[in-house]
Amino acid sequence: MPEPVPPAVRAQILATEHWGLLAVRSQTWNEVIGRISAQLTFSSASLVFLALAVQGLGYSQTFRILAISLGVVVLLTGTLTSFRVANASQEDYFFVMGMNRLRSAYLAIDPTLAPYFITGVHDDQASVQHTYTMGPKRDLNHVLASASMFVTVVNTIVAGGVAALVVWPAGQWVAAAVALVTMVVHFGLWVVHGRANFRASTDPRWVRFPATDEVS
Secondary structure (H helix, E strand, O other): OOOOOOHHHHHHHHHHHHHHHHHHHHHHHHHHHHHHHHHHHHHHHHHHHHHHHHHHHOOOHHHHHHHHHHHHHHHHHHHHHHHHHHHHHHHHHHHHHHHHHHHHHHHHHOHHHHHHOOOOOOOOHHHHHHHHHOOOOOOHHHHHOOHHHHHHHHHHHHHHHHHHHHOHHHOHHHHHHHHHHHHHHHHHHHHHHHHHHHHHHOOHHHOOOOOOOOOO
């Protein structure tokens, strides 16, 4: 029969895991921020290039083909960036879930620490959201201000612009209508994708230490 592990050793092991999760989480978001910055730089540079090109080419067929080609490339790289941000957000949810579990283990070692934790100490959805917001309930404001939403909006605008350029010969009103429909469809598809990711992350199967009637 192995001897029980002393509480000090258990705390050290848990702290090592905790710092490991923090390090990977920080590294993940540093990479994502770099990807977003690179995408925005590329998008801005493309707009500047088109602004300069139109001065020499005018609104000619050559300019239209050039703008469509460049817009498709910007949309493609933006879509890849959106996937990365969505994946990182899903990974981040599990990082926070893991740290909530560790705090639950800390409390198992010393329950008197409970009043000092401002973040959640369980791994159910409500407790993870508690960690993200430090208490207040997460609302639409948090979703709209997220990095994923920001990239999605930028890509939606690019998609609408490309669609408008493609059908421009059919007339301005047709181009505007097609652009609007494209933007609505594009945005809607990414909302559906985001909801699917969220449902996958918050699946009850991942929960091991749900909150009871106590404060989470």
